[in-house]
Amino acid sequence: MGRLITSEFRKILTVNLWWALLIPAALFTFFLAWFGGAVGSVAGSAAEFGGGSVPVAGLMYAAGFNLATVFGAIFGGLSMSGELRHKTITTTFLTADSRAAVLGAKLVSCAAVGAFYGVVCAITGSLGAFVGYGDGFPAVGDWLLLCLVSIALMVLWTLLGVGFGALLGNQVGVVLIIPIYTLLGESILVSLFSELGSSAVSPYLPNGSGSFALLGLAMSQLFSVVSAHAGTVDLPPEVRADLESAGLSGQFNDWWLSGLAFLGWTALFVLLGWLLNQKRDVT
């Protein structure tokens, strides 16, 4: 297994893909954390109630980082599908003890790359948030927790990608489906669920659980300050309305439940990819 992990790291480092995907991920995090995104209005109404020193930076950071995770997922997704595309999988299987060992080594090496992506994006995201909302930072401990959770999420997204790529086995499919689903497909799914009267599932869908785990944490940090300032336990109704119009659940204290759901999705995709990888005929 150790031999195969070395081999996988060499495969990653001898091709430009790892930095070609890291650069846009880092830049997206920086600029989105700087300018805010869909959550900008939430931050505005929160500031209105929370006074001048509301830590909105965390929310901006979370919004930026959530977009960067797409790049981690694509990187992971190409790990297996790229080998199938270039037929290097033949040699990879011929030089490995088992197919399971190959996928295991890919999960380990991609987790490491995902962690690296996470650290880089945490740094650029923090910088972007500092440039945009330098006076709105929470306590250092809160910020570190936010960074840690975001790095863990990037690792999980990369692993989910590995599983998805092994399941799909098609490079083009991975590059198209992952961004289209996360940026568009799931919001269609959410509105479909809303029509059926079950909008509460949104924070537990694959993309929703992954992004709400981070956004929810940032919001709970933010609104604990706001609530303390306003002297109430509940959210002001105006803020709640803003949250819902931004497509966010008011149940931000359940962010860790979303995190668990996302862990489940990752495990599911890895398991499915694993099963197919064991059976796939390499022709």
Add this chain to the structure above:
Amino acid sequence: MHDGTGRIVVQGLTKQFGPVTAVQNLDFTVEPGSVTGFLGPNGSGKTTTLRMLLGLVTPTAGIATINGLRFDDITNPARVVGAVLEAQSFHPTRNARNHLRCYAAAIGLPDSAADRALDQVGLGVAARRGVRGFSLGMRQRLALATALLGDPQVLVLDEPANGLDPEGIAWLRGFMRSFAAAGRTVLVSSHQLREVEQTVDKLIIVSRGQTVYHGGLDDLRATRPSRVLVRADDAAKLVEALRAADLTNLETTPDGTLAVMGGVDPRRVADIARDAGVAVYGMQEDKADLEEIFFHLTSGQYGGAQQNLYTQQPPGPGQPGGFGSPPVPPAGYQQPPAGYQPPPGYQQPPPGYQQPPAGYQPPPGYQPPGYQPPPGYQPPPTGDQARPDQQPPGGDSSEGNQGGNA
């Protein structure tokens, strides 16, 4: 652990891709110390068989083992078996050296193994170039270098000569020979027998997913002994002399050429003719062409009638009894209907045609063949069957083969 013999055993191997049976109940053994050719036309199931052997494709039924183990059960398999399956399994932007280093790490070898493998196949100068810029021949060499990384005991090559220049092919032949001479196993597939004829000791021929021949190259050749074609001024006299010398297996081709069957040395025929005082105008040894035998064995693949090589073909006009005419006649030749029956009045055997009975009696004065074309047989344009240089088109098939073998 594996038994270390280097033996490949395939038993009852079958692969079904949906409705298509790619490989059907295949059995063969490949022994170490020899180069074994795995032959068959395109689409006969060669690649699928090799991929099942290497654990890349799951068989529908049957088992394939190397060293007594299924591929999946071999630990660090690259140490046991190296394979060249296609010349395309490279990442286009990864350079040759890095490609090999990736797999050297997987096998647990130092980086120096990558450089050694590159030098072994003569790619040392291209080590730092991306595979994108490689020619097909260079890719084949890099694929071979990858297969050799683990210093394996068994080498499996799928059409390795594709894209190689003549020098590369010669080098590959020498390499396979020396690899086998060291007591290791080589299994090499090809769709052209000529390509591997000089290299292989044993042959497995497959057609439509089934084995049609499994044995030595010489045994295959022996199934079709050569014949000597003689044109003499007095064929009758020569026939008598040959019979006196115990050469009784004689035939006459439609153009009047005498064929001495059974792998006789042409010098012996010449000596007999000289002793008998018969003038010989021309003599030719017609060896059974392996490629032709291969073609016959596998010709049924695409819907043609399966022809049995080992029995004589039914006598058709212009087809000398069962010897080496390809199943596809030249254009212009009217193929007799499938159930060809000699027309009424067709003498069996007609004088000067067909396999003569043991007591061959030449017709009086031995005229050029008295063969009368059956109705429906298009007479050749020249019409003069006695002139050997102007044969009917149907006779060209055998002549063409002779030319090919000369």
